Amino acid sequence: MTRSIRVLSLYEGFFAGGARILHSDVVAGLTREGTQEHRVLSLTASARRDASLQWARDDTRYRRLRAAGVEIDAFDRVAGDRPIAPEDFTPTELDHAATLFAEADVILSLKEQPLSLVVALERAGMLPDVPLAACLHRSDPTHSGPALSWLADAAASGAVTATISCASSTAEAYARAGVHASEARVIDNGIDTRRFRPGTRAERRRIRAGLGIPETAAVILLAARFDAMKDPGLFLRAVAAHARRTPGAHYVLCGSGMTPENPAFRALRAGSGVGADVAVHALGLREDMPELYRIADVVALTSAFGEASPLCLVEGAASGAVPVTTDVGDAARVVAGFGLVTPRDVDAIALSWEEALAQRPTLRAAALAARSRLDRRRMIAEYGGAISGLLLRDALAA
The missing domain is CATH 3.40.50.2000 (Glycogen Phosphorylase B;)
Structure with missing residues (x-):
């Protein structure tokens, strides 16, 4: 493939949290390298979290991605205590999502909650045949509510082709919970050591x-x-x-x-x-x-x-x-x-x-x-390799 790899990331929303920091670092870092073209679809435009309403456009991760040149689409919804269920999506939202999925070479889901959209597209017969990896960041998936079943079902059907876990405990916990994708990777977290440094x-x-x-x-x-x-x-x-x-x-x-x-x-x-x-x-x-x-x-x-x-x-x-x-x-x-x-x-x-x-x-x-x-540079490089590997494996299987 001579052009850049096109990657679509699914976010439940933009609000404070370590998983969003990590994934946004990966997306921004790989975008800046130029070998991959990243885009984000957020299922919500704001979030009611911890007694406050947080707008996506005000979130640090959102602003950092936009500054890196990442295009962000967002449904006009509010993230709450429970993730959006597959039956909640409107026909317009499904049409828009299906178009973005079809334009991507690889899809990444930030945690399992956005997979309700994948389940909805699959039920409607609108899910393109694109390799999809769920990026997992918990060690106790039983606290994921209905999202765990969406992940397990999507992995069983082949809609989710791989998992990328941030810790060995995460990979083991999801396997015990019945999630069995055809490929499972572990990529340790990394941070920006230029920002996080000792003070004078x-x-x-x-x-x-x-x-x-x-x-x-x-x-x-x-x-x-x-x-x-x-x-x-x-x-x-x-x-x-x-x-x-x-x-x-x-x-x-x-x-x-x-x-x-x-x-x-x-x-x-x-x-x-x-x-x-x-x-x-x-x-x-x-x-x-x-x-x-x-x-x-x-x-x-x-x-x-x-x-x-x-x-x-x-x-x-x-x-x-x-x-x-x-x-x-x-x-x-x-x-x-x-x-x-x-x-x-x-x-x-x-x-x-x-x-x-x-x-x-x-x-x-x-x-x-x-x-x-x-340092996060090691993490970003490993994610870049994992994304390329997903696309290559899909091409070899075809």
Whole structure:
């Protein structure tokens, strides 16, 4: 094939989340390389998430793709608590989708939720014969709701020809759940190490001063949306325990819904035992995550389920923070050598934060030494190879 490979990515919508960051990095990176021509179809134009309405056009991932020259189509819908079902699509939407599918050489689905569109097209006899890979980012697909059955059915019918998982735990979990595509790949996550880097002393002083954090105070950071999967209640209870043992520490929470304006967050904090005198900075959704990581001594993760290869751990580590995580997905493998793994127990988490602070010079040096293998350029190259491989295999089979 002498022309560029045409790739269509399906998004449920544009809203904050690690999977969207990763996939958008891949799409933008491969577009800039010029050997592939990428386009995106979003099933929604806005999203109601974590007590707020987020417009696609305002999303950082959306703007980054447009800046890279990626064309984005979006249905006039709002993403909510449940994915759009196959029977919900209108004839006009199916016609438009079928046209975009037919123009593509390869189709990628960002997670399983957009596959409702594939199921709808297949039921209507409108699905072109194009290789399609589902890009998977969970370690517990049973929390995907009806989308899991759409993926399993589409894989069984051959509509989904491959899966690309971001972690070994993801690939294994989906196989156990009955998803059996003809090809399964694992591509580890990668990050932009130019953005996520250690801060200079002057930078750290400036950023901390802007948040009212003393230069010498210990900072524990949770970068996560307000969701049961992330278990912010466990984090806050661990804050209460840690604050009793380490007076003067500051705790930063950022992510959609992590704000006092969210009544559920206020209620969770009120019941957590965190004293009024404890310095908790609930910042909500932020676009300056690299700066926040630079002031953190510890980047914490208290997730209960669903994680595969959490981005916050490697973003924090590449910025000089020590990751401390519960044992979810591939998290233990990801932080091996420069982070700590803790049981999902309040006192154990607080003690692990103390240990991380005590060992910070050694663990920080190990994390910074691992920056090259965390870089996203390796991930983008592997995705490029996987896409080319899908097209080649399809051509050989024909």
